Amino acid sequence: MRHLALLLLLSATSLAQASPPAEPVQSAQVDQENAKKARALINQAIDALGGQAYLTIQDISQEGRTYGFHHGESEGAGVVFWRFYKYPDKDRLELTKKRDVKYIYRGNEGYEITYKGTRADDPKAVSDYLRRKHYALDVVLREWINEPGIALFYEGSTVAAQKDTQQVTIMNARNEAVTLYLDSNTHLPVKKTFSWRDPTDKERNVEDEVYDNYRPVQGVMTPFSVTRFYNGDMSNQRFLHSVEYNKGLSDSLFEASITYDPNKVK
Numbered sequence: 036m037r038h039l040a041l042l043l044l045l046s047a048t049s050l051a052q053a054s055p056p057a058e059p060v061q062s063a064q065v066d067q068e069n070a071k072k073a074r075a076l077i078n079q080a081i082d083a084l085g086g087q088a089y090l091t092i093q094d095i096s097q098e099g100r101t102y103g104f105h106h107g108e109s110e111g112a113g114v115v116f117w118r119f120y121k122y123p124d125k126d127r128l129e130l131t132k133k134r135d136v137k138y139i140y141r142g143n144e145g146y147e148i149t150y151k152g153t154r155a156d157d158p159k160a161v162s163d164y165l166r167r168k169h170y171a172l173d174v175v176l177r178e179w180i181n182e183p184g185i186a187l188f189y190e191g192s193t194v195a196a197q198k199d200t201q202q203v204t205i206m207n208a209r210n211e212a213v214t215l216y217l218d219s220n221t222h223l224p225v226k227k228t229f230s231w232r233d234p235t236d237k238e239r240n241v242e243d244e245v246y247d248n249y250r251p252v253q254g255v256m257t258p259f260s261v262t263r264f265y266n267g268d269m270s271n272q273r274f275l276h277s278v279e280y281n282k283g284l285s286d287s288l289f290e291a292s293i294t295y296d297p298n299k300v301k
Contacts, residue, residue, distance in 0.1 A: 069188060073189040076203050077205070077215075080176070080222050083222040084255065085255040085256055092122060092281065093283075094119070094120060094122065094282060095120045095279075096119050096278070096279045096284070097117070097118040097119075098116070098278075100276070101271065101273045102273075103271055104271060115131065116130050116273075121289065124168075125140070125289040126164075126289070127288055127289055138156065141290075141291070143165060145160060146291040148291065152294035155293055170242070172246075179207050185205065185208070186206045188204040190202040195226040196245045199220070200219055202217075213229045223249055227243065228243045242264065243264040247259075257278050259278075260272070260275075261273045
């Protein structure tokens with residue numbers, strides 16, 4: 036159950052030789068043209084997603100079924116879920132048909148609610164959630180691209196999730212990067228990938244999300260199928276049954292207070 040919930044984001048050496056003054060200028064021009072191409076593709080993607088309707092989403096309500104995987108192997112028949120998200124930092128996930136297991140994330144805090152009461156969520160679970168949120172597609176397209184010091188790179192045509200795509204990388208001033216694969220025909224995001232280094236073992240990890248089965252909902256093109264991969268292995272699949280935007284979700288939906296400590300001996 037926890038696994039399902041947790042899974043619900045160039046250097047170059049130069050030759051020591053004399054160069055004519057025009058070469059650095061030409062190189063800068065190439066870089067500028069490359070960045071302009073990347074920006075144009077990102078703008079096309081935002082327009083394809085719904086333009087202002089997409090950029091001004093304030094809250095999301097979802098219902099569907101989520102499936103967990105471990106080392107690429109399915110962990111069961113899946114679990115129904117309800118998710119409520121209020122931009123930019125409030126999230127509520129309800130699991131099982133009885134909706135009796137809940138996870139609430141608010142800012143940097145996370146809570147688990149069961150029949151036992153409410154406890155602070157596991158620190159690693161909160162860290163994993165915050166990392167995925169930081170690299171989330173809507174965060175990248177609504178926040179990152181407007182930050183000072185952002186760098187955009189067009190990296191050419193490629194195939195992703197069996198679709199012809201255009202590859203664009205977005206790097207912020209903190210040297211964090213997200214690569215997007217945009218459908219060459221519809222311009223919609225097909226795949227997102229990012230990497231991060233584990234602070235404990237220093238190993239580099241790669242996380243991917245693949246978006247499919249887009250449908251228009253209230254003027255927003257919405258992927259009803261999202262598949263996550265962790266270091267190349269499928270880790271989660273989520274299939275939506277219904278989606279609604281901007282219902283005016285109340286902040287009270289995301290309130291939680293700790294009532295017990297599972298590590299405390301009674």
